[in-house]
Amino acid sequence: MATAAPHPSAGRDVTPRGGPPAAYAVALMSRIRARLARVPAPLALMLGVAAVLGIGWSLATAPLQGPDEAEHIGYVAHLAETGHIPSATGGGKGGFGADEAGALSQFGFGQLRRNRLVRPPWSPLAEQRFQAFEKTLPPGAPGIGDGPTSVGNNPPLYYAYEAIGWRLTPGEHFFGRIFVLRMFSTLLLLAMVTFAWLLAGEVFNRRRLPQTVAAGFVALLPMDGFMAGQVNTDIMLAMVWTAFAWLAVRTIRLGLSWQRAAVLSAVAVASILTHGRGLAILPPLLLTLAVAWFVHHKTLRETLKAAASSGVVLVLGLVLYRIVFSTAAGGGSLYGGETNLGHTGKFNVRQLLTSIWNFYFPHLDSFSARLGPSIGYRQIFVQQYFAGVFGSFEVYFPYWVYDTVQVLAAVLFVAFYTLAVVRWRTLLARWPVVVVLGAMVFSMLALLQIASYRALLQTTGENPLIVGRYLLPLGGIFAVGLAALVQWLPRRAGVVFASLLLSGLLMLSIGGLALSVDRFYA
Amino acid sequence: MRKAPLVLVLVAFAVWFFAWKGLPFLDAARPETFSTPTVQPQNEAELGNAKIKHGQEICADKIELGPGARYVVVTALTKGEPAGRLRFTARGPGYRAETIRPTGTANNQQIAVPITPAEHTIPDGTLCITNLGRHQVGFFAVGAPGPQDTPSQTTVDGSPIALDLSITLLTSPSRSIGDRLGTIFDHMAAFNPLSGWTVWVLFLLALVGVPVAIGVALGRAAALDDGPDGPERPAQQ
Numbered sequence: 001m002a003t004a005a006p007h008p009s010a011g012r013d014v015t016p017r018g019g020p021p022a023a024y025a026v027a028l029m030s031r032i033r034a035r036l037a038r039v040p041a042p043l044a045l046m047l048g049v050a051a052v053l054g055i056g057w058s059l060a061t062a063p064l065q066g067p068d069e070a071e072h073i074g075y076v077a078h079l080a081e082t083g084h085i086p087s088a089t090g091g092g093k094g095g096f097g098a099d100e101a102g103a104l105s106q107f108g109f110g111q112l113r114r115n116r117l118v119r120p121p122w123s124p125l126a127e128q129r130f131q132a133f134e135k136t137l138p139p140g141a142p143g144i145g146d147g148p149t150s151v152g153n154n155p156p157l158y159y160a161y162e163a164i165g166w167r168l169t170p171g172e173h174f175f176g177r178i179f180v181l182r183m184f185s186t187l188l189l190l191a192m193v194t195f196a197w198l199l200a201g202e203v204f205n206r207r208r209l210p211q212t213v214a215a216g217f218v219a220l221l222p223m224d225g226f227m228a229g230q231v232n233t234d235i236m237l238a239m240v241w242t243a244f245a246w247l248a249v250r251t252i253r254l255g256l257s258w259q260r261a262a263v264l265s266a267v268a269v270a271s272i273l274t275h276g277r278g279l280a281i282l283p284p285l286l287l288t289l290a291v292a293w294f295v296h297h298k299t300l301r302e303t304l305k306a307a308a309s310s311g312v313v314l315v316l317g318l319v320l321y322r323i324v325f326s327t328a329a330g331g332g333s334l335y336g337g338e339t340n341l342g343h344t345g346k347f348n349v350r351q352l353l354t355s356i357w358n359f360y361f362p363h364l365d366s367f368s369a370r371l372g373p374s375i376g377y378r379q380i381f382v383q384q385y386f387a388g389v390f391g392s393f394e395v396y397f398p399y400w401v402y403d404t405v406q407v408l409a410a411v412l413f414v415a416f417y418t419l420a421v422v423r424w425r426t427l428l429a430r431w432p433v434v435v436v437l438g439a440m441v442f443s444m445l446a447l448l449q450i451a452s453y454r455a456l457l458q459t460t461g462e463n464p465l466i467v468g469r470y471l472l473p474l475g476g477i478f479a480v481g482l483a484a485l486v487q488w489l490p491r492r493a494g495v496v497f498a499s500l501l502l503s504g505l506l507m508l509s510i511g512g513l514a515l516s517v518d519r520f521y522a
Numbered sequence: 523m524r525k526a527p528l529v530l531v532l533v534a535f536a537v538w539f540f541a542w543k544g545l546p547f548l549d550a551a552r553p554e555t556f557s558t559p560t561v562q563p564q565n566e567a568e569l570g571n572a573k574i575k576h577g578q579e580i581c582a583d584k585i586e587l588g589p590g591a592r593y594v595v596v597t598a599l600t601k602g603e604p605a606g607r608l609r610f611t612a613r614g615p616g617y618r619a620e621t622i623r624p625t626g627t628a629n630n631q632q633i634a635v636p637i638t639p640a641e642h643t644i645p646d647g648t649l650c651i652t653n654l655g656r657h658q659v660g661f662f663a664v665g666a667p668g669p670q671d672t673p674s675q676t677t678v679d680g681s682p683i684a685l686d687l688s689i690t691l692l693t694s695p696s697r698s699i700g701d702r703l704g705t706i707f708d709h710m711a712a713f714n715p716l717s718g719w720t721v722w723v724l725f726l727l728a729l730v731g732v733p734v735a736i737g738v739a740l741g742r743a744a745a746l747d748d749g750p751d752g753p754e755r756p757a758q759q
Contacts, residue, residue, distance in 0.1 A: 040746075041738075041739070042740070045735040045738055045739035046739055048735055049732050049739075052724065053732070055724060059710045059714065059716070059724065063713055106673055108558070111561045111670050115561060115670075117558070117562035118558045118561055119555050120709075120712075121557070122708070122713070123643070124712075125643055126586070126712075126713075129645075175714065176714075176715050179716075207747050208746040209744050212742075216736065499528060499740055502736050503536070503539075506536070506732060507539050507543075510544075514544075520709075522554075522555070522706055
């Protein structure tokens with residue numbers, strides 16, 4: 001609680017020197033308790049909400065049924081068991097361990113994927129049969145999936161994190177491991193909620209209501225909970241970006257120092273080592289450092305130290321990347337379609353720009369048609385992000401829900417724009433924050449559009465390589481935008497709006513959970 | 523703004539939403555699935571036609587049967603005329619059930635045929651359909667081998683075919699979700715290191731605890747901002 005008195009044992013010197021281990025344990029526990037007691041109540045409650053929904057999503061979605069979840073689990077298994085990354089093109093034993101391959105082909109979990117007419121096995125007999133099957137597998141069988149696999153180009157940070165859960169799972173049963181891996185993903189959502197709270201605290205001078213709205217948006221957005229209940233890199237990327245946004249705004253407020261530059265760069269490296277889309281963080285990193293330098297006018301010496309520390313961290317990240325690259329089983333390169341921007345001579349800037357126009361706005365006769373399937377703002381932002389699409393895209397709301405969300409999103413955008421114009425002096429005074437957060441949004445959306453355009457060129461319009469969950473890294477910034485609305489509205493109206501917003505998101509989350517349970521288990 | 527009214531508003535909102543959408547959802551009757559031992563085709567590209575002539579028998583093996591397996595669901599394919607009589611047989615060690623489906627099954631009609639359930643679980647049961655009519659009849663099937671192949675093998679008069687007969691087993695053709703929440707939660711807990719009651723706890727937390735938590739969090743936040751220790755203080759984050 002913000003106003004709670006410090007715990008008597010919160011001091012640093014409570015740990016007895018030379019005391020028995022039990023005394024250390026007691027001192028440690030009381031320090032942890034003291035720290036927990038300092039967590040503001042609204043944040044603690046939102047963390048509880050995120051935990052309940054994250055666990056709920058992990059149970060509502062049958063194992064291996066999240067987006068590309070089977071492939072991600074195969075990567076984790078191979079990395080955890082062998083220490084190597086599976087290959088995107090090489091290998092030879094496939095993308096799954098023997099236990100996972102059996103679950104997919106012999107126990108119905110493969111047939112279940114994307115087929116709404118199939119149900120997972122759920123009888124005690126089926127469980128016993130799978131356990132008997134696991135016992136027949138030779139040692140090391142869970143890790144044999146060396147590739148080829150569609151996620152083999154992904155960098156390894158998320159998988160290394162999940163590999164800890166894989167190794168720690170009691171009993172080492174395959175489905176027990178999936179449960180633990182999903183819980184590890186849920187922990188990332190809790191971290192994301194915390195960073196959204198901290199980000200809003202920086203932006204709104206620690207006003208609790210906007211902070212609560214920002215944390216609540218992240219905790220209650222159905223796609224956040226859904227992805228936190230699956231094994232997928234996207235939730236880690238979202239968490240890392242939210243952490244970056246907080247640190248960037250904090251750096252701008254406090255000024256550039258070599259420590260802050262190093263930490264900010266380390267988070268950027270984490271983004272790059274999480275997913276190819278994480279590369280979009282580099283322009284905001286450079287911009288943040290430049291803006292922080294510009295705002296605080298540090299001395300040349302301090303500036304050089306900050307630049308050097310940032311450079312050292314980035315170089316270390318590059319070295320790490322090269323080491324990881326060299327351990328990839330089948331050679332090849334890290335990163336997939338998101339960064340595979342070369343090797344085609346068809347790139348046309350005019351066509352890209354018209355493609356982006358057609359994505360967001362109605363088609364104009366003077367513009368050429370968008371390549372590939374007819375998708376745009378409605379499908380990617382409204383259906384697949386703000387409202388949500390679950391399972392492997394086969395679980396979705398009735399269309400009236402998407403229509404309603406689209407209208408409400410438009411109303412909120414107009415309200416935000418109007419209040420921003422009315423309060424332009426406030427925004428102008430906070431221009432560094434606006435520039436940095438805006439740059440993060442622009443950088444990610446630009447990367448997604450360019451990657452999508454290139455993917456469409458390379459697949460002759462078949463694969464647009466853009467889906468709603470790719471917007472998860474921007475969740476913290478969208479949350480700040482909504483929190484700004486709460487802050488700018490009159491006091492009572494702000495509270496009512498906050499209540500309606502979070503209630504609406506809760507309705508969507510509960511609705512999505514119910515649809516998923518109905519699809520998989522009813 | 524005081525905390526209590528906000529909590530009450532949010533709880534009332536949650537109750538209204540539950541009454542508006544939750545109750546009809548829980549009350550809606552739909553088939554209660556026992557298992558899907560083989561795969562139903564989702565679209566025309568996946569659709570196979572497992573045909574049997576007069577007197578022939580099509581069987582699918584390695585089907586788990588038990589007290590909950592009370593209906594066999596298949597979809598018939600006929601050419602013009604309705605199908606003749608069909609005999610559905612479920613069998614396993616110490617168990618045999620037989621049902622005659624009378625003439626009249628139309629083309630592309632999904633039928634749920636009741637069978638006398640086994641008294642105990644039979645791991646490797648067999649389901650058979652015998653064509654007692656004069657004309658050939660087919661059934662929905664999916665290609666095997668293929669991504670939708672299952673351990674079950676489909677045979678016609680004992681000879682394996684390259685299709686999997688699409689079968690769904692139901693406990694009831696129509697039962698509300700609300701009536702079987704406990705069963706559904708048991709399904710959710712299967713293949714997880716949890717039990718059904720933990721899913722009940724989570725269900726109640728999501729339905730009651732989360733709205734209350736949101737209300738308390740908002741009320742508390744508003745009170746903190748309004749209070750003497752408001753945001754202008756040099757507070758912790």
